[in-house]
Amino acid sequence: YEDNPTYEDRGRANTSWETSLRSADETPEALLSCVDAFRTETSLLSLIVIRGDELLLEEYFIGGRVDGSHNVHSASKGMLGALIGIAIDEGLIEGIDQPIIELLPEATDWERDSRLSSLTVFHLLNMTAGFMWTEDETEYEIIEEELDWVGAILGLPLVAAPGEQFEYCTGATHLLSALLNEVTSSG
Secondary structure (H helix, E strand, O other), X not given: OOOOOOOEOOOOOOOOOEEOOOOHHHOOHHHHHHHHHHOOXXXXXXXXXXXXXXXXXXXEOOOOOOOEOOOOOOHHXXXXXXXXXXXXXXXXXXXXXOXXXXXXXXXXXXXXXXXXXXXXXXXXXXXXXXXXXXXOHHHHHOHHHOOOHHHHHHOXXXXXXXXXOOOOXXXXXXXXXXXXXXXXXXX
């Protein structure tokens, strides 16, 4: 990936968390073993554990710090997974096996490929949607120029039936965000 600049907070970092565990003596052994394991990782910048409104653990590694940020490619995929779980818990989505056609019925011509009707939330979450996708190329050369990104992604040819093969696909992430927008803004 491209080198992205680091943002510096310059003194405005949020330091208002109330720390539950004040010393290593009070920190559970499991958390301390995580810190030890993560110290050997060459790409991990921080480990922050929060329970409720309490900060249990905050450690920084290899130049990471509370007042700086770093580009965290693909973090949206994990965050969207958590939001999908919340939407399921709140009854906005039936479950991970719910077909996308039920959530975005007007988004594309679902009949253009009979395999599209079997596309589910699960396939988007685990990137087995089956779309013809080449990361970085498809989004920048095809999708980015379209006015309707959801329709453009759903309009891509399928190279496999949903669930048959993994393909890292930021398009699946965009579809998850679109369906979350749909289920949270309706009604």
